[in-house]
Amino acid sequence: MEYIKTINNFDFRNQTALIRVDFNVPVNENHQITDNTRIKYSIPTIQKILYEKGKIVLISHFGRPKGKISEIYSLKFIVPFLSKELKTDVLFFENCIGKDVEKKVHQLKNGEILLLENLRFYKEEEEENEHFAFELSKLGDIYVNDAFGVSHRLHTSITILPKFFGEKKCIGFLMKKEIQNINKFLSKKGKKPITFLLGGAKISSKIEIIENIIDIADHLLIGGGMAFPFIKINGGKVGDSIVEYNKIIKIENTLKKILDQKKNKINILSFPKDVVISKSFKKTSNTKIVPIYSIPDGWMGLDIGPSSIKYFCNIIEKSKTIFWNGPVGVFEISNFSLGTKSIIKTIAKTTEKGSFSLIGGGDSIASLKMVKGCKEKISYLSTGGGAMLESLKNKILPGIKAIINT
Ligand code: AMP
Numbered sequence: 244m245e246y247i248k249t250i251n252n253f254d255f256r257n258q259t260a261l262i263r264v265d266f267n268v269p270v271n272e273n274h275q276i277t278d279n280t281r282i283k284y285s286i287p288t289i290q291k292i293l294y295e296k297g298k299i300v301l302i303s304h305f306g307r308p309k310g311k312i313s314e315i316y317s318l319k320f321i322v323p324f325l326s327k328e329l330k331t332d333v334l335f336f337e338n339c340i341g342k343d344v345e346k347k348v349h350q351l352k353n354g355e356i357l358l359l360e361n362l363r364f365y366k367e368e369e370e371e372n373e374h375f376a377f378e379l380s381k382l383g384d385i386y387v388n389d390a391f392g393v394s395h396r397l398h399t400s401i402t403i404l405p406k407f408f409g410e411k412k413c414i415g416f417l418m419k420k421e422i423q424n425i426n427k428f429l430s431k432k433g434k435k436p437i438t439f440l441l442g443g444a445k446i447s448s449k450i451e452i453i454e455n456i457i458d459i460a461d462h463l464l465i466g467g468g469m470a471f472p473f474i475k476i477n478g479g480k481v482g483d484s485i486v487e488y489n490k491i492i493k494i495e496n497t498l499k500k501i502l503d504q505k506k507n508k509i510n511i512l513s514f515p516k517d518v519v520i521s522k523s524f525k526k527t528s529n530t531k532i533v534p535i536y537s538i539p540d541g542w543m544g545l546d547i548g549p550s551s552i553k554y555f556c557n558i559i560e561k562s563k564t565i566f567w568n569g570p571v572g573v574f575e576i577s578n579f580s581l582g583t584k585s586i587i588k589t590i591a592k593t594t595e596k597g598s599f600s601l602i603g604g605g606d607s608i609a610s611l612k613m614v615k616g617c618k619e620k621i622s623y624l625s626t627g628g629g630a631m632l633e634s635l636k637n638k639i640l641p642g643i644k645a646i647i648n649t
Contacts, residue, residue, distance in 0.1 A: 261383025
């Protein structure tokens with residue numbers, strides 16, 4: 244952390260900060276922001292520069308317009324919310340490169356903020372394009388990356404643009420906070436016991452994470468669809484539960500290695516003991532509770548069962564540092580949401596008692612809504628699911644590398 248420059252290393256007086264933010268916020272059908280966390284977390288960086296009477300140019304992407312200009316992907320809708328949060332007017336311009344944009348930037352006065360149009364209206368943004376980066380580089384004196392949610396991507400504004408700023412580049416407060424919080428786990432500096440709970444549907448995207456954190460964790464709980472490949476390889480009957488059979492051969496050796504490690508470190512890796520099974524995903528379908536190793540054919544494990552809830556929650560309650568990514572069941576359907584709700588309540592309760600909790604991933608954060616009053620109690624909600632998972636593989640994110648390299 245010490246070797247990455249932050250905005251605290253610069254005085255922004257009379258300087259134009261070109262800040263790559265991540266304003267890719269979820270919206271409803273009326274284009275209203277349904278979760279403003281990403282914008283709110285970027286405010287401290289903007290405020291520090293405003294306080295120093297710098298000028299601010301904000302660049303971001305929104306959605307997947309795939310290189311085409313499209314009204315529904317315009318970033319203009321962010322302006323009222325951002326102005327309200329900052330208690331000052333935010334200017335907007337309908338493009339992000341070119342002579343007109345440059346003119347607008349040069350007209351900025353100290354303390355003014357200009358939000359530019361969606362970077363992804365140019366296909367070059369997603370192609371690590373030197374020319375596009377050069378055009379963007381004309382818009383600021385100091386480059387600031389505060390877009391954690393896309394810092395695992397090889398995109399122009401993340402990896403190429405910083406090259407044009409020499410020593411004059413850094414990360415913002417949002418990035419700093421994300422890195423510090425993940426480091427509580429990666430550097431084993433968090434208070435022990437450290438517990439990771441990984442759920443969700445697919446194991447292939449998280450296998451590398453398991454390999455890395457097995458040496459860090461005091462407890463590693465595996466729930467959701469993630470558990471079934473392990474149970475299958477261990478000789479269990481998983482019925483029609485989700486298993487990525489086309490990927491399982493590739494990951495079989497890794498899975499076996501992890502299961503062997505489990506034999507030696509018996510307390511670290513835990514799977515659900517029982518599961519709620521059903522023949523379909525329907526809200527009205529019959530359910531049964533069976534041991535996870537004996538799911539009949541035609542049935543699918545769709546939530547963790549009562550013994551597993553008790554077992555997992557008991558471990559979480561005793562933990563001082565807790566990481567959670569991925570629901571332990573198909574929480575979107577009420578029949579299969581009890582496991583995830585119980586996990587949420589327990590993490591919130593344990594946090595209230597003084598433990599540190601970090602939750603990341605779109606589904607996990609969305610699922611917090613199921614239990615009123617819990618979201619506010621979590622110590623930190625990561626603004627980047629994919630970026631956070633990449634960090635847990637103990638890899639330096641491309642966006643961070645680009646700031647370190649001059
Ligand atoms: P991921 O993107 O891998 O974190 O997966 C999140 C999705 O996993 C959610 O939509 C859940 O419905 C789904 N999920 C969780 N548990 C299961 C399960 N046992 N079977 C199928 N899908 C699951």
